[in-house]
Amino acid sequence: MTSVTEGMRIGCVWIARLAWLNLLWLLFTLAGLVVLGLFPSTVAGYQIARDLVHRPESREEPMLRRYAALVRASAVRANLAGAVVVAVGLLLGVGLQLAWTADGASWQLPVLGVTVVAAVAFAGGLVHLPFFAAHVEAPPRAIVRASWLYALSHPVGTVLICGAWIGLSFLLGAFPAAAPFFCFAPVAVLTALLDVRGFRVLEQRQAVAAAR
Incomplete structure (x- = not known):
């Protein structure tokens, strides 16, 4: 029973952390009027998610203070990266629109195929x-x-x-009241788990290549 109780306690703690992280992401996104707040807040959220997973000592730090500092530190760089993303997304959207409406044109299918592949890679x-x-x-x-x-x-x-984003979207569609607490943080933590592992594999491969 002790292990079950401890597991439940840890689960509740993690649910609370995810809910608080999600609320902070919403708060700082709205504080930047979405346009200027979305990208810095998202980058800060992923930094917090990475630390929660891979730096256990950070769990004792005040999350609000650290989040605010990360948003300020990443504001310019995150918004510039966001501008690049928006520009590429607009170009792909225009390409899809042109190819879709070019009925009968000889270049329609090749351009549509290339644009769809590029859109999938973009996503x-x-x-x-x-x-x-x-x-x-x-x-x-x-x-x-x-x-x-x-x-x-x-x-x-x-x-x-x-798949996690799609699954989360369906779940929040069924339980919309949970969206303010879990529309961002769960997938951010999953991404931190997967991508840090991928980075470590790349670093090991680079180390092996450099040793040869």
Whole structure:
């Protein structure tokens, strides 16, 4: 019974942490009027999620104070990376619209196929992008490019994260009252678990290659 009680206690603690992290993400997103707050708040949320999973001592730190500091530190870089993402997304949207409406044109199917493939790769990179922005110090364009390359080289993790977002969307559709508490944090923690493991594998491979 003791182990069951302890497991329940740990589960409740993690639920509370996820709910608080989610509320902070919403708070700082809205504080930036969404347009200026979404990307810095998301990057800060992924940094907190990474630390909760891989740096246990951070769980004792006041989350609100650390979150605010991370948002301030990443504001410019996160919004620049977000601008790159928005620009690429708009280009893909225009490409899809043009190809879809070009009835009978000889180039319709090739352009539509290429654009759809690019859109799928874009979506795959997008699910890793916030973690890359939180985990890697690099220029915004390099972070965006690296997240897409990582998505292509780690298809299993990418599919799992995309599936988690889809599953979470269905769950919140069934229980909309839970959205303010769990619309972001659960998948952020899952991404931290998968992507840090992927980073470690890459680092091991690089170390082996350098030793040869």
